[in-house]
Amino acid sequence: MSRLAAPAVVGVVGAGTMGAGIAQVAALGGHPVRLLDAAPGRASAAVDQVGAALDRLVGRGRIDTARAAAARAGLRAAESVDDLAPCALVIEAVAEVLDVKRDLLAAVEDVVAADCVLATNTSSLSVTGLAAAMRHPDRLVGLHFFNPAPVMRLVEVVRGDLTDPDVVTEAAELMTAWGKTPVQVRCSPGFVVNRVARPFYGEAMRLLERGVDAATIDAVLREGGGFPMGPLELADLIGQDINLATTRSVWEQSGRDRRFEPVDVQVALVAEGALGRKTGRGFYDHDDDDGAAPAPRGTAAPSPTVPARVRVRGDWGPWAPLWDRVRRGGVVVDDGGDRAGEPVAEVDGGVVVPTDGRRAAEHARRLGVPVVVLDLVGDAGTAERWAVTASDDGASPVLTQAVGLLQAAGAQASVLPDVAGLLVARTVALLVDEACDVVARGVASADDVDTAMRLGAGHPRGPLEWGDRIGPARVAALLDALAPVDARYRVSAALQDAVHAGRSLRER
Numbered sequence: 477m478s479r480l481a482a483p484a485v486v487g488v489v490g491a492g493t494m495g496a497g498i499a500q501v502a503a504l505g506g507h508p509v510r511l512l513d514a515a516p517g518r519a520s521a522a523v524d525q526v527g528a529a530l531d532r533l534v535g536r537g538r539i540d541t542a543r544a545a546a547a548r549a550g551l552r553a554a555e556s557v558d559d560l561a562p563c564a565l566v567i568e569a570v571a572e573v574l575d576v577k578r579d580l581l582a583a584v585e586d587v588v589a590a591d592c593v594l595a596t597n598t599s600s601l602s603v604t605g606l607a608a609a610m611r612h613p614d615r616l617v618g619l620h621f622f623n624p625a626p627v628m629r630l631v632e633v634v635r636g637d638l639t640d641p642d643v644v645t646e647a648a649e650l651m652t653a654w655g656k657t658p659v660q661v662r663c664s665p666g667f668v669v670n671r672v673a674r675p676f677y678g679e680a681m682r683l684l685e686r687g688v689d690a691a692t693i694d695a696v697l698r699e700g701g702g703f704p705m706g707p708l709e710l711a712d713l714i715g716q717d718i719n720l721a722t723t724r725s726v727w728e729q730s731g732r733d734r735r736f737e738p739v740d741v742q743v744a745l746v747a748e749g750a751l752g753r754k755t756g757r758g759f760y761d762h763d764d765d766d767g768a769a770p771a772p773r774g775t776a777a778p779s780p781t782v783p784a785r786v787r788v789r790g791d792w793g794p795w796a797p798l799w800d801r802v803r804r805g806g807v808v809v810d811d812g813g814d815r816a817g818e819p820v821a822e823v824d825g826g827v828v829v830p831t832d833g834r835r836a837a838e839h840a841r842r843l844g845v846p847v848v849v850l851d852l853v854g855d856a857g858t859a860e861r862w863a864v865t866a867s868d869d870g871a872s873p874v875l876t877q878a879v880g881l882l883q884a885a886g887a888q889a890s891v892l893p894d895v896a897g898l899l900v901a902r903t904v905a906l907l908v909d910e911a912c913d914v915v916a917r918g919v920a921s922a923d924d925v926d927t928a929m930r931l932g933a934g935h936p937r938g939p940l941e942w943g944d945r946i947g948p949a950r951v952a953a954l955l956d957a958l959a960p961v962d963a964r965y966r967v968s969a970a971l972q973d974a975v976h977a978g979r980s981l982r983e984r
């Protein structure tokens with residue numbers, strides 16, 4: 477049996493948001509838990525807070541009274557680091573400051589046994605860097621819990637360069653025993669979730685800078701992309717300062733790679749102190765917030781004209797289920813059995829195409845007719861909203877018909893300016909590419925990356941599974957088309973390799 481298995485004593489240092497949650501999880505896992513905080517009274521307040529949380533779980537029928545009582549009885553506030561001496565595992569969740577964590581780890585090492593495992597809940601510091609100052613650096617592992625720790629199933633188990641592989645295995649086993657889903661991650665900037673998720677926020681903020689309102693951006697990603705929350709409302713919830721700090725950390729550690737560069741609109745919010753919900757204002761005004769998702773405005777679609785007939789040609793790939801919906805909506809969809817080549821839907825006076833990373837104006841020049849471009853969605857069979865853009869004003873009859881086709885399919889349209897790759901497409905393409913890069917660099921396995929993004933970031937599916945659904949070649953072509961727009965769009969060597977080898981993104 478592992479030295480970490482219950483009833484081994486677990487120490488948690490830092491009784492703030494994360495430490496209190498982690499202590500609750502460990503106590504429910506059957507461990508005696510000692511909770512320590514530098515601020516007087518903070519640890520005992522956290523013990524009371526966990527007690528109240530356990531009572532709520534009993535009230536909701538999630539755990540029985542005996543289990544809550546046992547967890548509560550095993551949890552106590554520690555007076556000093558010396559109280560951690562009997563621990564088999566000490567998890568630190570103190571402030572995200574390198575020297576604070578280093579000093580604390582050194583102090584813990586002074587009192588615990590030689591085989592005690594130390595873990596850090598850091599979100600952005602290097603586990604290898606933290607271990608470097610330790611006497612036994614091989615015993616430090618990252619255990620990156622997500623907020624709220626008792627609820628979120630994912631834990632990134634982070635292996636520093638010096639971490640003993642057995643410690644990683646035992647820590648991962650322990651997380652499973654605690655009811656968590658561990659993924660194994662090699663120490664690298666942002667680990668998996670915080671790194672791969674950067675474009676989710678970055679692309680939305682850049683579109684906001686183009687004048688599209690926050691509610692529309694969030695609605696397109698939620699109701700079209702299938703994400704549980706839009707990136708802007710989520711950043712308001714997390715806190716703009718926390719979100720920006722994560723971006724900065726990944727950006728700095730990656731040698732200021734353009735892909736992770738902070739976006740001006742967020743930098744300005746943080747400078748103004750508009751940090752999101754906690755200050756009452758961020759991308760949204762929360763003063764009279766009723767908790768409901770804000771309604772999209774500003775880019776309302778023109779009144780729809782539902783065409784009687786549409787002629788659909790070519791390979792519509794992940795967009796194809798839209799045409800079944802349009803057909804069910806009463807429009808004659810004439811696809812003539814032609815499902816190869818460039819996808820085009822002909823309406824009166826122009827065409828509708830799915831985004832391939834080129835702007836509508838480019839398509840119009842090339843095809844010689846007004847063009848409406850449809851964004852990607854998470855699932856064309858069920859999506860409730862599509863972002864669309866039109867090549868020019870002359871396209872408005874085409875636009876009203878495109879909106880009409882979406883209405884026939886039971887979906888709404890949000891009209892965006894003519895930006896390359898619209899919103900969901902460019903966001904998802906970057907998520908897929910980043911995930912490929914992470915796997916190719918040996919940071920985590922493909923399965924673990926997909927699991928991490930589903931459970932840690934709440935994405936509707938893992939980026940690699942998503943890339944396979946869209947088609948790796950289509951994702952690469954989209955990024956290639958976007959490359960002239962900005963240096964953050966590029967096809968990673970890993971994605972190129974998969975395309976050339978014709979293999980799935982989930983096999984290596």
Ligand SMILES: NC(=O)c1ccc[n+]([C@@H]2O[C@H](COP(=O)([O-])OP(=O)(O)OC[C@H]3O[C@@H](n4cnc5c(N)ncnc54)[C@H](O)[C@@H]3O)[C@@H](O)[C@H]2O)c1
Nearest residue numbers: 490491492493494495513514515569570571572598599623
């Ligand atoms: N909040 C999140 O969403 C989140 C998610 C994952 C990881 N993390 C990481 O977890 C850690 C803690 O974050 P948090 O949000 O719980 O912070 P917090 O500010 O809520 O809590 C930190 C606690 O640590 C205590 N502390 C500071 N220095 C100490 C020391 N030397 N010894 C003992 N106690 C000390 C503080 O008094 C405070 O109670 C950070 O490393 C953070 O990056 C946070």
